[in-house]
Every structure is written in structure tokens, then in C-alpha cells.
Amino acid sequence: MNGFGNLLRLRFLPAAVWGLALLAIWEAGSWFLLKVLQVRMAQSKLPYIHEVVSAFxxxxxxxxxxxxxxxxxxxxxxxxxxxxxxxxxxxxxxxxxxxxxxxxxxxxxxxxxxxxxxxxxxxxxxxxxxxxxxxxxxxxxxxxxxxxxxxxxxxxxxxxxxxxxxxxxxxxxxxxxxxxxxxxxxxxxxxxxxxxxxxxxxxxxxxxxxxxxxxxxxxxxxxxxxxxxxxxxxxxxxxxxxxxxxxxxxxxxxxxxxxxxxxxxxxxxx
Amino acid sequence: MTEKAVTMIPEIELDRVSMQYPSAHSDVLALQEVSLNIAKGEFVALLGPSGCGKTTLLRIMADLIQPTSGGIKVAGKSAKEARLAQKYGIVFQNPVLYDWRKVRHNITLPLELMGVKKAGRYRKAEELLELVGLAKFADKYPWQLSGGMQQRVAIARALAMEPEILLMDEPFSALDEFTRERLNEELLSIWSKVGNTVVFVTHSIQEAVFLSDRVFILSPHPGRLSAVAEIPLPRPRTREMRNGEVFFRLIAQIRDRFEGV
Amino acid sequence: MDMDGPLVTSIQPNGAAAGQGTVAGQGIAKKRLDFKEAGRIGLPLLGGVLFFLLWQLQAFHRIFDLKTYQLPLPTAIGAALSDNFGLLLSYTSYTLAEAALGMLLGSAIGFLIAMIAAAWPQWGAGGLMLVASLNAVPIVALAPIMNLWFGDEMGARIAIVTVTTMAAMAINAHKGMSMVDPLALDLMHSYAAGKRHVFRYLRIANSLPYVFTALKINTTASMIGAIVGEFFVSSRGLGYLLSNSVKVAKMPLGWACIVMAALAGVLFYLIVEWLEKAFIKWHPSQRA
Incomplete structure (x- = not known):
């Protein structure tokens, strides 16, 4: 593998995995607040990521x-x-x-x-x-x-x-x-x-x-x-x-x- | 003194040069009344242990510092006039290359300061890179070169403005023994083509003997000139001479001078 | 070649005797130093006094075409300061408490992240990149969200400060933990030290200077976080008083808040610096 590919693999792949994991936790947390705990203004506190992206x-x-x-x-x-x-x-x-x-x-x-x-x-x-x-x-x-x-x-x-x-x-x-x-x-x-x-x-x-x-x-x-x-x-x-x-x-x-x-x-x- | 020393045209003349550094407790006398003459085209070494003031002496010659007392003449002028006339090339212990310039542009730096046109600068750099055997590395950055190669770039840079006097302050002391011996030979071959006056500071007796016409021996506390050694080895000097009896005898004689220091 | 004769010629020192290597020059050097010292303090002081004098004499007002109700005079600010001193002092300590608590929390979390990243370098470094990007997020964007979460009490500001101070600590501490002398690491290996011991005896000590650098950066960042957090939804604190005074055109009181915030910031910084001196005496940066 060339140097650039290595860099990509070593530095950005873990960051990307972390990022995705964080988004997944966020999405799950949002669902949990809204549907399970039924907190007041749940979506204001932790909105669904996909909704924010579509609003974006x-x-x-x-x-x-x-x-x-x-x-x-x-x-x-x-x-x-x-x-x-x-x-x-x-x-x-x-x-x-x-x-x-x-x-x-x-x-x-x-x-x-x-x-x-x-x-x-x-x-x-x-x-x-x-x-x-x-x-x-x-x-x-x-x-x-x-x-x-x-x-x-x-x-x-x-x-x-x-x-x-x-x-x-x-x-x-x-x-x-x-x-x-x-x-x-x-x-x-x-x-x-x-x-x-x-x-x-x-x-x-x-x-x-x-x-x-x-x-x-x-x-x-x-x-x-x-x-x-x-x-x-x-x-x-x-x-x-x-x-x-x-x-x-x-x-x-x-x-x-x-x-x-x-x-x-x-x-x-x- | 030998005949050569009597008839020589002095390029650098030091007359009772002393240097005192002020310090917190008491002032330190780094050099005490050093007088010496260096001929045009001569290769001399300033040799001594650390603290003997050899680097101080070189810096005084270069007008990087001014002596507390005593006179200095370079080609009949003051050291400052000689510096302003850009007669000096200096090589330090570290190569001091500019990180942001490629090898070629490190060498052209002094030429830029002299106002040489671009075509002339590049031609000269090409020539010098050929001379120090680094033609292939012109477009590399300094960090891509080994320590020995970096020091050769520094020598090429010092030669760029065709200085009458080349001042070298322990230029090879940071290098390993093998590289150092090879660069010693290369330096002599470069010098034989350029033919300028060289003042070479070192703490290696072998290096001083192998390179120089004369070796000025300095002693510490206070720094002073204690002896001068004529080196009668013929030129061009060859690697074989390092194994010769004369070479060893010279080294032994000079080493004796330092006994009890 | 004939080389039987001596090749080395001795040189006798002429005149001056050897051994006079030292000359007393204490007095002159000392006097010069005192003068320098005076210049170091006196000149900026003089500049500061001149600045306030020009301000008081309304020189800036004339240059920039300002009215005194826009840019109040130093005397008016001084009056506002002394009239409201009790209030200002209690608000300052309130804001300082938010900043300090948030900074402690954020720095602790940041340090923990750094430790995890240093212990598992391949995955940790990637996570650190995400935390580092927090550094570039404008804190003002956090303020309304934190208010939703924690209401308009101290908690919201502490949360803002926590988030903003975390990144600097994580980055710096990680640098200190990973930039260990390889030979020191080899030494630890030769002792058959485990990961935990390497951390305990080497990496954490090595990271301390970097940790204090981060803490010093964070003192300012935390004061900013606390004050900016108070601008919007708050009923107490320097930031609240500041933005409110500006809204009702009580500019001198607003400036008095700035003075207090600056003093608190400097005080906070000096405390951390003092702690640094006490904790890492061995570090080269602490030697005179």
C-alpha cells in the first residue's frame, strides 16, 4: 500500500468508525428519550440525526x-x-x-x-x-x-x-x-x-x-x-x-x- | 620560524588580541594577547581542547564579535571592512541550512544577497553542487539529506560568493569518523581547485595535521596561543599519508604539547 | 624528507602573566541590570497611564467620533465599579465558580480521553481527532442547547465550559503521554513493566508539563465559556449583568463587568501558574 493509503487507513478509518458509532448512539439516545422515557421537548434536546440532516x-x-x-x-x-x-x-x-x-x-x-x-x-x-x-x-x-x-x-x-x-x-x-x-x-x-x-x-x-x-x-x-x-x-x-x-x-x-x-x-x- | 613564514604575504594579521567576557561573578579572560599571521592561500588549523578560545578567535576574525583589545587586519583592512566587502565564507559546526529552501536555493542565498542575477545564481549553484558531489540532490529539502551531505551543502554555500577566506568552525565534529575522514579528503580536493585561505577550527589532532600547512595550538585558562606546528607533509595529501611515520610523529609531538594542560 | 628537527615551536606569552584570568566587573554589570529592570516595568506602566490619560481627556472620542455614552470615561467606570462593588463581587465569584467547576470537569474528561487514546493508539488517535474538532465549534452555538438540557442555572454554563475545555486537555495530555523518550520506554520494558506501570511511572509524569499548558489555555477559555453562556439565558453572573447593562444603555456598569472579568481571568491564570510551579519543579521550563 502506498503512503497515502496507509495514512487513510491508519488515521481516518478509526475516526470514521468513531464518528459513525457516535451517530448511532445519538440516534438511539434520541429514540430512547422520545419513545421510552417520553421526556418533555425530547426532540429539542436530542433530535433524530436523520431529521436534522434532511432539514439541513x-x-x-x-x-x-x-x-x-x-x-x-x-x-x-x-x-x-x-x-x-x-x-x-x-x-x-x-x-x-x-x-x-x-x-x-x-x-x-x-x-x-x-x-x-x-x-x-x-x-x-x-x-x-x-x-x-x-x-x-x-x-x-x-x-x-x-x-x-x-x-x-x-x-x-x-x-x-x-x-x-x-x-x-x-x-x-x-x-x-x-x-x-x-x-x-x-x-x-x-x-x-x-x-x-x-x-x-x-x-x-x-x-x-x-x-x-x-x-x-x-x-x-x-x-x-x-x-x-x-x-x-x-x-x-x-x-x-x-x-x-x-x-x-x-x-x-x-x-x-x-x-x-x-x-x-x-x-x-x- | 621557517622561510615560508618570513616571506609570506599576510592575509590575516592578529596583534595581541584579547577577549574578556563579562559574567555574573567575575569576568572571564577567553583569549590573552594572541598574535599570529596567516598567509594568503594558506590552510591553517586552530587546535585545542574545549575552553581554549579557538572558536572565539575564529569569531573575532569573522567580525562576529569584537575583541576587548588588540588589532586585527584582514587583507590590510579591518575585519569589519572585510566582512562588509563579503570576503568571508563561514561553515559552522551545524550546517544551519534553511528548512524552507531546497538544497539549490540554500546555496544561492548569499548570491541573492549580493544581487547576482537568477541565471548566474543557478549556474554557480550547479557548479558548486558538482564540486561537492551533490548534483543529484539539488531539488531535495535539507531534511532529506544525511548529516555529511548537509555539511557539504554548507561548504558549497560558503564557497558560493567565492570568498577570499573560508572560516570553518569544527565543521565535521558532529559526524562519524568514517564520514569525517572522507570529507577531510574532499575538502582538500575542493581547496586545491579554489585555492583560498582557510582557517579551520578543530579539537582533533589528526584532522588538524592531515589538513593544514600550519597548526596553531591553543591552551586554556586563559586561552592563549602556546605553539605553532609546521606540517611538512607534501600536497596533494593522500589517504596513505595517514598511515605514514611522519604523520604519527607529528601527532605525537603535538599531543606532547597538551600534556599537563 | 628531513624531519629530525622539532616541528613544533613554542610561543612565550609576552608581558602579561598568566593566571590573571579573572577581572572583577561585578559593580558595573549589576547597575546595568537594575536599569534594565526599571525599564521593563516602568515603560509599560508609563504607556498604560498615558493610555488612560488620553481616554479620560477624550482623545479617542475625538478621533473615532464617539460620545461619552458610547465609550464611557475611566472615571465613570470607576464610579460604577465602586457603586456596585458588592453586586459585582458576588456575580464575579458566581461566574468564576462556573468556570472553575466546568474546567475541572472538562479537563478531567479530556485527560481520561487522552489516557484511553494513548493506551490504544491505533483506535484512540482517531477518536482524538473527533474530540479535537470540538475545539473549532463556536461555543455560542452550544449555549441554547445546554440551556435546553440544564435550564438557566449554573449547570448549563458548567456544561458549556466542560465541552469547550475538554478538547485542549485531551490533545495536550495525549501529546505528553505519547511523546515519551523511546529510551525511557525501553528501560521500562527492561524492567518488564506492564502497561499500567508504564502509565503510572512514565507517561503521566511526562504529560504533566503539557497538562499545565492545557490548564492555562483552559482558564481563559472557561471564563469566556461561562460569560458567553450567561449572555443569553441567565439571571445572575457577570455575563448576564454585562449584556443587560448594554441593553439598558448603562455602559459604565458594562465596562465595570469587563474589568471584573479581566481581573478574575488574570487571578484564575495566576493560580494555575502557581500550581504548575509547585507541581513540576523538575521541568526545564521552571528553571531560572
Missing amino acids: GRYGSTLLKEGWVTLANAGLGLLLGATAGTLLAVLMSASQWMERLAFPYAVASQMVPILGLAPIVYGIVRDDQWARIIIAGYITFFPVALNMLRGLRSAHPSALELMRSYAAKPWSVYWKLRFPASLPGLFGGLKIAAPLAVTGAILVELMGARNGVGVIMLRNLYYGPSHVYMFWSTVVAGALLGVLSYLTMSVLERLAAPWQPEFRTKGGDR
């Missing part, structure tokens, strides 16, 4: 449209936040002053529940589009700045001396050495931030927006039991958006920084 199908075009709005806003915020975070990281790595000033706050920001700011930002901006973008950007900013800074500093001391021995200009040191060396760090930050940015966007939508996955989630929740399956399909859609944002970052990482150890198919001669 019927509801597909709406979910796609609203999902795209959420994803686009989160993506725009991610882009802004990542750009600003990268800039701060470069400034911090280039100037000790800047680092002393900003680094403690960047670290402290990691301990602060940032999503709690969402209602405040919404209160200030009052524009659902911009509130989503700002929150997503803000969430992205610090993880990217911190991870990027770690990446910029990860350049091997001997590699820096090598550049010095070539009498390389400061910007060539950045361009040829520090930036490529920092890419794994940058993507590490982006992979943390991307699902959080989606969460932030949905949060703003739940607090009041005109479109997006969060809006239809809320609407179906208010309609009550008759919209149970549609509500659950929006929840699934939200989860998929989060996973999708993460996978997008992973794919980008593979394209931009394919040399990393975890992407190597097998060990070299070493």
Missing part, C-alpha cells in the same frame, strides 16, 4: 447564504487582525522599546475573556457589519502578534551570524530569514484565532444583526418546537463554519510553509 438539505440554500455572510465578516476581521498583529510583532522584534511597551499587555490580553467585549463593541459601533469585523479582528490580533513574535525570534543564532557574515542588510535578514522562520508561528496563531473569530461573529449576530447564521439560529429558537430540526441544522452549520475556518488555515499553512517537520512524509536519512 431542505434549508441548504439559506444556510449557505447566511453562512457565507458570517464567514465573510469573520474572514475580513481575521485579515485585519492578522495584518495588525503581524505589524506589531515585527515592531516588537525590531525595537526593544516597542517590545517592552506592548509585550506585557499582549500577554495579559491572553488571560482576559476577550469575547466578553462583544456586547460592549456592539454597544459602541451599533453597526452589525462593523461590530462583527472588529470583534473578529480584535480576537485575532493578540494570538497572531504573540505567536508571530515567537516565530520571528525562532531564527537560529548561527543562521543570524551567517547573515551577518554575508553583510546582509537588516531588511534582507527579515525577508530571507526571519519571515520564513516565523511562518509556523504565524499559522499557529491563525489556527487558534480563526474559530474564535467565527464565534465572535456569531455572537454579535445573536445580539442583533440583520443576517448571518446567528440570526437564523435565534429566529428558529424563538419559533419553538416546530422549528427544532431547522434550529439544530443552524447549530451544525455554525460548527461546520468553525471547522471550515480552521481547515482553511491548515491548508494555507501547507501551501505557504510546506517544509515543516509534521508535513514530512517520512524521515530522511538522518
Whole structure:
């Protein structure tokens, strides 16, 4: 068997089996709650999977449209936040002053529940589009700045001396050495931030927006039991958006920084 | 001193170079008043046990650090001017290859910094890969190569800008004995074609004797130059010389210098 | 070849006597260090003070064209903080309790999953992939469901926090349990140690640094989970007060909630960090 087939067999087959088992347990649990225990609002608590899937199908075009709005806003915020975070990281790595000033706050920001700011930002901006973008950007900013800074500093001391021995200009040191060396760090930050940015966007939508996955989630929740399956399909859609944002970052990482150890198919001669 | 040393054109001149490192408790004297001359086109070794300051001395020559006192001249200029004029090629103990560049692009890196055009860079890389015997591996990533091959890439990279001076800091010490001996011979064959000045730091007496015209012997605490050995083995050096009486006698004489250190 | 004469020439040190290898330089190094230390604390402090000063003087309001009822002044926030301090304190401890309980539960479950995955690697790793995908699920989507299950009491938020903290612990602990030095594993085999002993004496100790990394990630995640969970269906807690204050345009009180949440988050983090110091003194990351 070739390497890819092996990978498929070893990693994805168990995951698929687990996934199927989980779905089976879910379906059985749903039936148990509804028919045996006869719990109140049983289908709201644990709906039949097949009903949710069929609602997902019927509801597909709406979910796609609203999902795209959420994803686009989160993506725009991610882009802004990542750009600003990268800039701060470069400034911090280039100037000790800047680092002393900003680094403690960047670290402290990691301990602060940032999503709690969402209602405040919404209160200030009052524009659902911009509130989503700002929150997503803000969430992205610090993880990217911190991870990027770690990446910029990860350049091997001997590699820096090598550049010095070539009498390389400061910007060539950045361009040829520090930036490529920092890419794994940058993507590490982006992979943390991307699902959080989606969460932030949905949060703003739940607090009041005109479109997006969060809006239809809320609407179906208010309609009550008759919209149970549609509500659950929006929840699934939200989860998929989060996973999708993460996978997008992973794919980008593979394209931009394919040399990393975890992407190597097998060990070299070493 | 022998005749050669008197008539030589000095490429590197060190005049009473001292180096002091500040530390928490008291400052450490890493080098004490080292004076030496290295001729153009000469192959010299800096030999000594760990802590003798041989790497410090090499880094001072490369202008990676500045000595606390003393003067250094490289081709009549200061070490910094020589570095800015891109006269140095350096090979470290680790190959320090860039993970994100294929072998070919690791070698073209210094040429990119010098502003050489793409066609010229590729031609030079081709040439150097041929020279170090890695032509087949141009499009591999560094991790796909063995340790010895990686170090040969590092040598090719150091030669890319045709440096007047090649500085090598224990380049083969992380390799096994067999690979190391083979690379010693390959290095000499490359050097015979390139003909630049080589300063080679090592803690192996055999390696120093086999490679060099002269061996500078350093002693620790404080690091200082304690002796110089002329190696009269003819060139080109061959594997057979390693088994010769002269080779062993030189090794024995140098080893005697370290007795009691 | 004539090589009878000595080939090695001695070099005498000129002038300076050997043995003066050390020179006292303590005073200067020490002074430089103190100055550096002052810069490390002073500069960010100065920056912070300047930031608040500009905020108080409404510089940001002018730049972004904001009114003070949109972005309240620091003094107004301070006043809201002191006026409602009792309420804020009780709500903070309520939210912190949800976060801590949920985190403990989630981390315990995550650790258990990691152990199962490490003990049966072929099937466990696949299951771990599913758990890892939980990491990418937006917590807000969980909030309404957990409310259906557990009502509007603490339970719903604890459940949300449990789910969100599980994945990070499972992934990190598994990394720590499986990235064991192969030689240490060989050593255990040479002792004829069984699976249980390998876990007890090797894998669990090896996973501790990773476990604390996960716990530190989870402190923030759990505070976020608890607060966001309170935004929607709740009658107590910082998240409830925060979203309610914004709704009724009491912005200073909303900001006061944020201040308390930030302080609680930092406190929570510091406690975990202190535990880490106490538990894994042997690890290289703890050496000065």
C-alpha cells in the first residue's frame, strides 16, 4: 500500500468508525428519550440525526447564504487582525522599546475573556457589519502578534551570524530569514484565532444583526418546537463554519510553509 | 620560524588580541594577547581542547564579535571592512541550512544577497553542487539529506560568493569518523581547485595535521596561543599519508604539547 | 624528507602573566541590570497611564467620533465599579465558580480521553481527532442547547465550559503521554513493566508539563465559556449583568463587568501558574 493509503487507513478509518458509532448512539439516545422515557421537548434536546440532516438539505440554500455572510465578516476581521498583529510583532522584534511597551499587555490580553467585549463593541459601533469585523479582528490580533513574535525570534543564532557574515542588510535578514522562520508561528496563531473569530461573529449576530447564521439560529429558537430540526441544522452549520475556518488555515499553512517537520512524509536519512 | 613564514604575504594579521567576557561573578579572560599571521592561500588549523578560545578567535576574525583589545587586519583592512566587502565564507559546526529552501536555493542565498542575477545564481549553484558531489540532490529539502551531505551543502554555500577566506568552525565534529575522514579528503580536493585561505577550527589532532600547512595550538585558562606546528607533509595529501611515520610523529609531538594542560 | 628537527615551536606569552584570568566587573554589570529592570516595568506602566490619560481627556472620542455614552470615561467606570462593588463581587465569584467547576470537569474528561487514546493508539488517535474538532465549534452555538438540557442555572454554563475545555486537555495530555523518550520506554520494558506501570511511572509524569499548558489555555477559555453562556439565558453572573447593562444603555456598569472579568481571568491564570510551579519543579521550563 502506498503512503497515502496507509495514512487513510491508519488515521481516518478509526475516526470514521468513531464518528459513525457516535451517530448511532445519538440516534438511539434520541429514540430512547422520545419513545421510552417520553421526556418533555425530547426532540429539542436530542433530535433524530436523520431529521436534522434532511432539514439541513431542505434549508441548504439559506444556510449557505447566511453562512457565507458570517464567514465573510469573520474572514475580513481575521485579515485585519492578522495584518495588525503581524505589524506589531515585527515592531516588537525590531525595537526593544516597542517590545517592552506592548509585550506585557499582549500577554495579559491572553488571560482576559476577550469575547466578553462583544456586547460592549456592539454597544459602541451599533453597526452589525462593523461590530462583527472588529470583534473578529480584535480576537485575532493578540494570538497572531504573540505567536508571530515567537516565530520571528525562532531564527537560529548561527543562521543570524551567517547573515551577518554575508553583510546582509537588516531588511534582507527579515525577508530571507526571519519571515520564513516565523511562518509556523504565524499559522499557529491563525489556527487558534480563526474559530474564535467565527464565534465572535456569531455572537454579535445573536445580539442583533440583520443576517448571518446567528440570526437564523435565534429566529428558529424563538419559533419553538416546530422549528427544532431547522434550529439544530443552524447549530451544525455554525460548527461546520468553525471547522471550515480552521481547515482553511491548515491548508494555507501547507501551501505557504510546506517544509515543516509534521508535513514530512517520512524521515530522511538522518 | 621557517622561510615560508618570513616571506609570506599576510592575509590575516592578529596583534595581541584579547577577549574578556563579562559574567555574573567575575569576568572571564577567553583569549590573552594572541598574535599570529596567516598567509594568503594558506590552510591553517586552530587546535585545542574545549575552553581554549579557538572558536572565539575564529569569531573575532569573522567580525562576529569584537575583541576587548588588540588589532586585527584582514587583507590590510579591518575585519569589519572585510566582512562588509563579503570576503568571508563561514561553515559552522551545524550546517544551519534553511528548512524552507531546497538544497539549490540554500546555496544561492548569499548570491541573492549580493544581487547576482537568477541565471548566474543557478549556474554557480550547479557548479558548486558538482564540486561537492551533490548534483543529484539539488531539488531535495535539507531534511532529506544525511548529516555529511548537509555539511557539504554548507561548504558549497560558503564557497558560493567565492570568498577570499573560508572560516570553518569544527565543521565535521558532529559526524562519524568514517564520514569525517572522507570529507577531510574532499575538502582538500575542493581547496586545491579554489585555492583560498582557510582557517579551520578543530579539537582533533589528526584532522588538524592531515589538513593544514600550519597548526596553531591553543591552551586554556586563559586561552592563549602556546605553539605553532609546521606540517611538512607534501600536497596533494593522500589517504596513505595517514598511515605514514611522519604523520604519527607529528601527532605525537603535538599531543606532547597538551600534556599537563 | 628531513624531519629530525622539532616541528613544533613554542610561543612565550609576552608581558602579561598568566593566571590573571579573572577581572572583577561585578559593580558595573549589576547597575546595568537594575536599569534594565526599571525599564521593563516602568515603560509599560508609563504607556498604560498615558493610555488612560488620553481616554479620560477624550482623545479617542475625538478621533473615532464617539460620545461619552458610547465609550464611557475611566472615571465613570470607576464610579460604577465602586457603586456596585458588592453586586459585582458576588456575580464575579458566581461566574468564576462556573468556570472553575466546568474546567475541572472538562479537563478531567479530556485527560481520561487522552489516557484511553494513548493506551490504544491505533483506535484512540482517531477518536482524538473527533474530540479535537470540538475545539473549532463556536461555543455560542452550544449555549441554547445546554440551556435546553440544564435550564438557566449554573449547570448549563458548567456544561458549556466542560465541552469547550475538554478538547485542549485531551490533545495536550495525549501529546505528553505519547511523546515519551523511546529510551525511557525501553528501560521500562527492561524492567518488564506492564502497561499500567508504564502509565503510572512514565507517561503521566511526562504529560504533566503539557497538562499545565492545557490548564492555562483552559482558564481563559472557561471564563469566556461561562460569560458567553450567561449572555443569553441567565439571571445572575457577570455575563448576564454585562449584556443587560448594554441593553439598558448603562455602559459604565458594562465596562465595570469587563474589568471584573479581566481581573478574575488574570487571578484564575495566576493560580494555575502557581500550581504548575509547585507541581513540576523538575521541568526545564521552571528553571531560572
